[in-house]
Structures are given as structure tokens and as C-alpha cells.
Amino acid sequence: MSAMKRFEEGFTNPLGSPAYFPPPYPFRNAETILIEFEASPKSVEKELPEPLEFQPGTVFAVVQDAEIASGASFHEGYIFLRAKYKDQFGFYAPYVFGCPEEVVLANREMYGWPEMMADYPHPKIAKNGHTVTGTVQRRGETLMKASVFLERKARPEEVPNMDDNLTLRKIPSPLKDGQPIRQVIHIRLENSQLHEAWAGRGFLELGRSAQFKIARLQPLRIVNAYFMIVSWTLPHARSIWNV
Numbered sequence: 001m002s003a004m005k006r007f008e009e010g011f012t013n014p015l016g017s018p019a020y021f022p023p024p025y026p027f028r029n030a031e032t033i034l035i036e037f038e039a040s041p042k043s044v045e046k047e048l049p050e051p052l053e054f055q056p057g058t059v060f061a062v063v064q065d066a067e068i069a070s071g072a073s074f075h076e077g078y079i080f081l082r083a084k085y086k087d088q089f090g091f092y093a094p095y096v097f098g099c100p101e102e103v104v105l106a107n108r109e110m111y112g113w114p115e116m117m118a119d120y121p122h123p124k125i126a127k128n129g130h131t132v133t134g135t136v137q138r139r140g141e142t143l144m145k146a147s148v149f150l151e152r153k154a155r156p157e158e159v160p161n162m163d164d165n166l167t168l169r170k171i172p173s174p175l176k177d178g179q180p181i182r183q184v185i186h187i188r189l190e191n192s193q194l195h196e197a198w199a200g201r202g203f204l205e206l207g208r209s210a211q212f213k214i215a216r217l218q219p220l221r222i223v224n225a226y227f228m229i230v231s232w233t234l235p236h237a238r239s240i241w242n243v
Contacts, residue, residue: 004016012105012109012110019101019102019105019106020102020103020105020106023110023234023235023236024190024233024234024235024236025068025069025103025106025233025234026068026069026191026231026232026233026234027066027067027068027074027231027232027233027234028066028067028231029066029067029195029229029230029231030064030065030066030067030074030228030229030230030231030232031064031065031066031125031132031227031228031229032062032063032064032066032226032227032228032229032230033061033062033063033064033125033132033133033134033146033147033148033225033226033227034060034061034062034159034160034224034225034226034227034228035060035061035062035146035148035202035203035204035219035222035224035225036058036059036060036160036222036223036224036225037058037059037060037061037202037204037219037220037221037222037223038058038059038219038220038221038223039059039217039218039219039220040216040217040220041054041056043216043217044059044081044217046216047081047092047094047213047217048081048083048092048094049168050243051085051184051243052083052084052085052092052166052168052184053083053084053085054082054083055081055082055083055084055089056082057082058082058223059079059080059081059082059217059219060078060079060080060091060160060162061077061078061079061080061144061146061204061206062076062077062078062080063076063077063125063134063135063136063144063146064076064077064125064134065124065125065134068102068103072100073122073124074098074099074100074103075098075099075118075120075122075124075136076096076097076098076099076103076118076136077095077096077097077098077118077134077136077143077144078093078095078096079093079094079095079096079144079206079214079217080092080093080162081093081094083166084166085166085184085186085241086241088164088166088186088239089164090164090165090166090186090187091162091164091165091166092165092166092167092168093113093114093165093167094114095114095143095212095214096113096114096115096116097115097116097117097118097136097138097143097144098115098117098118099117099118099119099120099122100120101117104116104117111167111169111185111187111234111237112167112168112169112170112183112185113167114167116138117138118136118137118138119137119138119139119140122136122137123135123137130149130150130151130200131147131148131149131150132147132148132150132227133145133146133147134146134147141207141209142207143206143207143209143212143214144204144205144206144207144214145203145204145205145207146202146203146204146205147202147203148198148199148200148201148202148203148225148226148227149200149201149202150198150199150200150227151198151199151200151201152198152199152200153197153198153199154197154198154199154226154228155197156194156197158199158224159194159197159226159228161192162189163188163189163190163192163232164186164187164188165186165187165188165189166184166185166186166187167184167185167187168182168183168184168185168243169181169182169183169185170182170183181242182242182243183240183241183242183243184240184241184243185237185239185240186237186238186239186240187234187235187237187238188235188238189232189233189234189235190232190233190234190235191231191232191233192230192231192232193230193231193232194228194229194230195228195229195230195231196228196229197226197227197228197229198226198227198228199224199225199226200225200226200227201222201225202222202224202225203222203225204219204222205218206218206219
């Protein structure tokens with residue numbers, strides 16, 4: 001008998017049956033609720049790890065249902081803050097929840113998003129009249145609830161472009177006194193398409209949780225609210241800095 005050769009290894013663990021394949025990853029026809037809001041600047045700054053720099057401005061909450069490569073449903077919720085590293089601006093997500101696990105593992109292990117599993121099966125985005133509502137739940141707790149009452153067609157140019165993302169990937173060392181791997185990663189989404197967009201009045205509630213401090217980003221004022229159908233591709237990262 002011979003050991004598994006390196007060229008026989010899968011892309012990631014388990015090496016004999018990897019949890020996910022290499023990028024790029026297509027996401028199609030995502031029904032997306034996007035809430036732009038104001039939050040406490042002090043609370044926002046507390047969510048940004050060094051060496052990312054705080055950039056003043058609004059905060060964004062996203063709840064969406066997309067199709068992954070297999071056509072299966074992918075449910076996810078994000079909070080996005082404005083950040084900068086060196087000369088690169090991007091959106092940093094201190095909270096990400098999603099399912100199924102293939103997407104969560106890739107986002108967490110490879111790209112450095114701090115993604116945690118959401119409850120599965122998940123509640124799909126609900127449509128009742130002209131009101132669209134999305135929720136993110138984890139272990140029975142509702143961590144995000146976002147809704148939009150549609151009032152008008154949105155102009156493509158008014159919808160925020162959020163293709164540039166910054167993450168801080170931190171991998172602990174198994175050694176007692178070992179140093180963690182700590183990297184700032186810049187990811188730029190590709191092939192972004194806005195198929196349809198509506199604007200209206202928005203609502204956002206961030207749940208109180210013993211585990212997550214997401215509630216301190218509770219909106220002070222809703223600035224804009226959109227319901228969109230979008231597609232994009234998640235490619236390889238563009239840059240990595242060891243920090």
C-alpha cells in the first residue's frame with residue numbers, strides 16, 4: 001500500500017473528499033434585501049480590527065437567497081462596514097451567517113470572512129403584497145430581520161456598488177506559544193449583474209444575543225432600502241497582506 005500523493009489530494013480537507021472545490025464560485029439570481037443605515041460610530045469602530053482603518057459613513061445589512069453552482073439555495077446575512085487598508089477601500093463584514101456548509105467553509109477558511117452557520121433549513125425571503133422580509137436565524141435566535149415596502153423602481157446608479165471587500169483572516173496556531181496567521185485579504189466580486197431593483201421604506205432589527213454583539217450596531221436611522229435580484233462571481237482574492 002502507498003500513501004496518498006500530494007497530486008492526489010483534494011483542494012481542502014477532507015483530502016479524499018474535499019468540502020468545496022476551487023474558485024471561481026458563481027452565485028445566481030439572488031433575491032437580496034439591502035438596508036443602508038446609520039449606526040453609532042463608536043460601535044462601528046469597535047468592530048474594525050487593526051490594521052483596518054475606520055471610514056465614516058453608513059452601514060449596510062444584507063439578507064439574501066441565491067443559487068450556488070448546483071442550483072441549491074444559499075441563504076446568507078451580512079453586516080458591512082466601510083474600511084480601508086493602505087490605499088485599498090473595501091467593505092468589511094464583522095458578522096456573516098449562512099448555509100449550507102460548503103459555502104460557509106469556503107468563505108471562512110479561504111477568504112477569511114467570519115462566517116457562522118445559520119439554521120438549516122432556513123426561512124426563505126417572504127413576499128406579502130409589496131412587503132419583502134428576510135430573516136437570519138442561528139440556533140433558534142433571530143439575529144437579523146430586514147424588510148422593504150416597495151414603492152418604486154430603483155435606478156441602477158443609485159444602488160451601492162459593494163464589489164470590493166476586505167477581510168481579516170486569522171488562523172490560530174496549534175502551538176502553545178505559536179503566533180496566529182493573520183492576513184488582510186482584498187476580494188473583488190466579478191461579473192456583477194443587477195437584474196432588477198426596487199426601492200422603498202425599510203426596517204431592520206438586529207437581535208440581542210449572548211454570543212454576538214451585533215445588537216450594538218442597531219440602526220439609528222434607515223437611509224435607503226432596496227429589494228434586488230443580482231448575480232455575481234466570487235473569484236480568487238486579488239491581494240493578501242500578512243499583518
